[in-house]
Amino acid sequence: MKNLKRVFSEFIEFAGYTKFFFFVFVTIFVAAVAMLEPIFMASTIGFLEDFQQTGNFSLNDFLIFLAIWGAYLLINMVLNYIHRYFISDKTALEFHNFISIKYAKNLFLMQYGDFLSKKSGSIYKDFDRGMDAFFRVVFFFFLTFVKVIMSFIVALTIMLYFNWKMTILALAMLPFMAIVGFWIARKTDKPQEENNKRWTDAFGHIGNFFSNMQLGKILRLEEIFCSKFVQEISEALRLQKFTSRWWSASDMITGVFVGISRFLVIGFGVYFIMQGELTIAGLLLVFSYLERIYFPLSSLFGSLPDFQRWEVEIGIFYEMIEKSHTEKLDDGKNFEPKNGEIIFENVDFGYSDERKIFENLNFSIFSWEKVALVGNTGAGKTTIVSLLFRFWDPNSGKILLDGQNIAGLKKSQLRAHIGMVSQDNSLFNLTIRENLLFAKPDASDDEIKIALQQASADFVWKLEKGIETMIGERGLKLSGGEKQRLSIARLFLQNPQILVLDEATSALDNKTEKNIQQSLDALMKGKTAIIIAHRLSTIKNVDKILMIENGKIIESGTYDELVTRGGKFAELANPDRLVIS
Numbered sequence: 264m265k266n267l268k269r270v271f272s273e274f275i276e277f278a279g280y281t282k283f284f285f286f287v288f289v290t291i292f293v294a295a296v297a298m299l300e301p302i303f304m305a306s307t308i309g310f311l312e313d314f315q316q317t318g319n320f321s322l323n324d325f326l327i328f329l330a331i332w333g334a335y336l337l338i339n340m341v342l343n344y345i346h347r348y349f350i351s352d353k354t355a356l357e358f359h360n361f362i363s364i365k366y367a368k369n370l371f372l373m374q375y376g377d378f379l380s381k382k383s384g385s386i387y388k389d390f391d392r393g394m395d396a397f398f399r400v401v402f403f404f405f406l407t408f409v410k411v412i413m414s415f416i417v418a419l420t421i422m423l424y425f426n427w428k429m430t431i432l433a434l435a436m437l438p439f440m441a442i443v444g445f446w447i448a449r450k451t452d453k454p455q456e457e458n459n460k461r462w463t464d465a466f467g468h469i470g471n472f473f474s475n476m477q478l479g480k481i482l483r484l485e486e487i488f489c490s491k492f493v494q495e496i497s498e499a500l501r502l503q504k505f506t507s508r509w510w511s512a513s514d515m516i517t518g519v520f521v522g523i524s525r526f527l528v529i530g531f532g533v534y535f536i537m538q539g540e541l542t543i544a545g546l547l548l549v550f551s552y553l554e555r556i557y558f559p560l561s562s563l564f565g566s567l568p569d570f571q572r573w574e575v576e577i578g579i580f581y582e583m584i585e586k587s588h589t590e591k592l593d594d595g596k597n598f599e600p601k602n603g604e605i606i607f608e609n610v611d612f613g614y615s616d617e618r619k620i621f622e623n624l625n626f627s628i629f630s631w632e633k634v635a636l637v638g639n640t641g642a643g644k645t646t647i648v649s650l651l652f653r654f655w656d657p658n659s660g661k662i663l664l665d666g667q668n669i670a671g672l673k674k675s676q677l678r679a680h681i682g683m684v685s686q687d688n689s690l691f692n693l694t695i696r697e698n699l700l701f702a703k704p705d706a707s708d709d710e711i712k713i714a715l716q717q718a719s720a721d722f723v724w725k726l727e728k729g730i731e732t733m734i735g736e737r738g739l740k741l742s743g744g745e746k747q748r749l750s751i752a753r754l755f756l757q758n759p760q761i762l763v764l765d766e767a768t769s770a771l772d773n774k775t776e777k778n779i780q781q782s783l784d785a786l787m788k789g790k791t792a793i794i795i796a797h798r799l800s801t802i803k804n805v806d807k808i809l810m811i812e813n814g815k816i817i818e819s820g821t822y823d824e825l826v827t828r829g830g831k832f833a834e835l836a837n838p839d840r841l842v843i844s
Contacts, residue, residue, distance in 0.1 A: 266577040267570070270400045277361045278354070286350050290405050293346040294413035296339055301551035302421070303332045308544035347406065355402035362397045366390070366584060374588040375654040376614075386583065388466035392459075393580025396573040403566065411559040418552040426541060429549045432527045434556070436520035444564035447513045448571060451506040455571045458502035459579060465495035510568045517561040528553055592675040600665050600680050600760045602630035603791030605651065610660035612650060620646050621814045624660070628807075633792040635802035637832065638811035644795045647811075648763050651793075652678055682759035684750045685766070690741075695723055696730040698749060702757035710756065717782045718752035720745070744772070751779060755786060762792040764801075776801075799836060808832065 275283050306328065314320045370390060422430040472488040528550055535541035605628040613619040620643050628634045636644040649655060650662060653674050661668045669677055682702075690698050699711055706714075711730065715723055722745055726732045734740050734749075741749070754762070764783070780801070796802050803822050810818035810825065810832045818830050825832040 266574050266581060267400060269581065270397055270577060271404075273362060273365075273397070274358055274401055277358050286354060286405060287409060289346060289350055290409040291413045293342045294410040295417045296335075296342055297410075298414050298417040298421070298552075298555065299335065300339070301548055301555065303328075303335065304551060305544040305548035308547050309542070312542060312544060351402055351406040354405065355398050358401050359394060359398040363394050366394075366580075369584050369587060369589055372589045372592065374590050375649075376588075388463050389576075389579050389583045392463075392576045393583075396576040396580070399569070400573050400577075403569070407559075407566070408563065411563050414559055415556055418556050422549060422552050425545055425548060426535075429528065429532065429535070429541065429545070432531050433524055433549055433553045435527060436524045437556075437560070440517055440520050440557075440560065440564060443516050444513060447509045448568075451509050451568065452571055454502045454506050455568065456575045456578075458499050458506070459572065459575045461495045461499035461502065463579065465492050465499065468492045468495065506568060506571075513564065514561070517557075517564060521557045521561065524553060524557060525550075590674060593673050595671050595673040596667075598664075598667055598672045598676055602665050603760050604628065604630045604663075604665050605761070605791060605793075606661075606663040607647070607650075608661045608663060610650070610657045610662060612646065612655065612657045614655075619814070621657075624814065624816070626809060626816055626819070628791060628793065631789055631791060632807060633787060633794065633805040635794045635796065635805045635808045636811060637796075637802065637808055637835075642811040643814045644811055645765065648683070648765065648793065648795070651761075651763070652681060652683075680760045681763060682754045682757045682761070683763040683765065684747070684754050685763075690734055690746055690749060692733070692735055694728075694731050694733055695726075695749065698734065699730070699753050699756055702753040706756055711752075714752045714755040717755045717786070718748045719779050719782070720748040720752045722748075748779070751783070755782070758786070760790055762787055762790055763795075764792065765795045766797070 278286070310320070310325055310328070370386065419430065419434070422433065468488050468491045472484065528546075532541060532546040532549065536543060536546060607624050607626050610621050610624040611619075612621045612624075636647060638644055650657060651669070653669060656670055661670070663669070664672070664677070691701075696711065699714065700706055703710070715721060715730075723730055723732070732740075734746075792805075794802055794805060799822075802808060806821070807819060808822060808825055809816050810830075812831065818825055818828070818832050820828065826836060827833075
């Protein structure tokens, strides 16, 4: 129940105490009005009983009674419409919207490291199911729960007023229903929680495959991931069958208790009528309220598995939110880099205590300097860039930008002044225009056209819809070279102070690379540039090369200096192939 309490805490934040209690009052009032109808039905029998006993029948009184009954029915229908739409549906929908907006930022501001530890598909599923559970709880609370409880109280009060003996007989089975319902809820609680986890894992496999679709196709992993998905949902089905079997048994047992209650009411009702302690109208009244108590309450007990599921889904949602660290993009000092000087000073960093990447890493990149980072895969080149962007912060040491420790700067400003083109060619499933405008939202069509020309991305104008073309998930409708050229065009639009080129021209042919390299050289003038590349043609003319191995800089110097020195770089450099082997 802890998570359900949190839902109502969120709801009061959304609506306020005044609205919340007003909604509850309206719901109680509507439920109370609805429970008056059996009195009208019993009164009809009362007219007939009076006629049989006295022979008198006042048509005028009966017509007035029918008019009042008709007015009641009309008012009841209007009240139910008002309650259903304005209290249950509209309120639950607006709350769903409120809670979605409130927690959406937690997803978008999730720290990169937290994201890498999860499966993207499970993140989507946990968020979606959590949001749906918030809606269902509030919707059910106002539409069903409060009305059922209030209906029970009103019915109990009326029945006790008319005949307390029949009331006790009618409700004799109710405690047994409650005991069975709560016992089954306890028994199925853990299986339901495990079932939800299985579904989350299943959708995690889908998200994992979709986020690496091309690799999955190349390695023929369709059957493997499908098998993983089927395995998870098959186990989820087994668990769901287990809980469903128990709740089906609960429905059957409830039906037995309701049947026993009917027999008790009919049997003793006939006896009390014969003894003159009860009228036929009174029996009809009790029997009508019996139906209006047991069926809503059995429906309420039948909703316990839904409450179980919602409780679990909300718990998973909160766990995901609370275990994810939210980035504070605007915490820190304002900063406008002027020279772009970067210094790593005694930097220690590891993704975990067992996995150290850097120990006492020191190097400098001077203003407007072009520096290449080279080394084998896993040497730490990309991690240096990640630390510069503050995807992670060093365990110790400092990273200085123009003399300022970046740990104290606003991440939003820091990243605004660093532009990057990576080998992943990160593009969104939007139009080409939208992808480019992320770099400069107010860019004009002329500026976009110039940026595309500078990146040798003129192919865009040959597409049927030009820059309004949708490029597909991660740009899959484009070739590798086309995606890379669009990423470079975006960099031209951004025109940042610091450039990071991570295999920026790896997907281009030699001719196109040569053209773009000339444009990049022009863009890099007056800027600091960090280049990660394996092609010698990309790094041959840089100001400095840092050779990294196992998280340490083992050599540094210009290309000619390192080759002349005959060290590790010279061993790896392969001029014939123009690559770092």
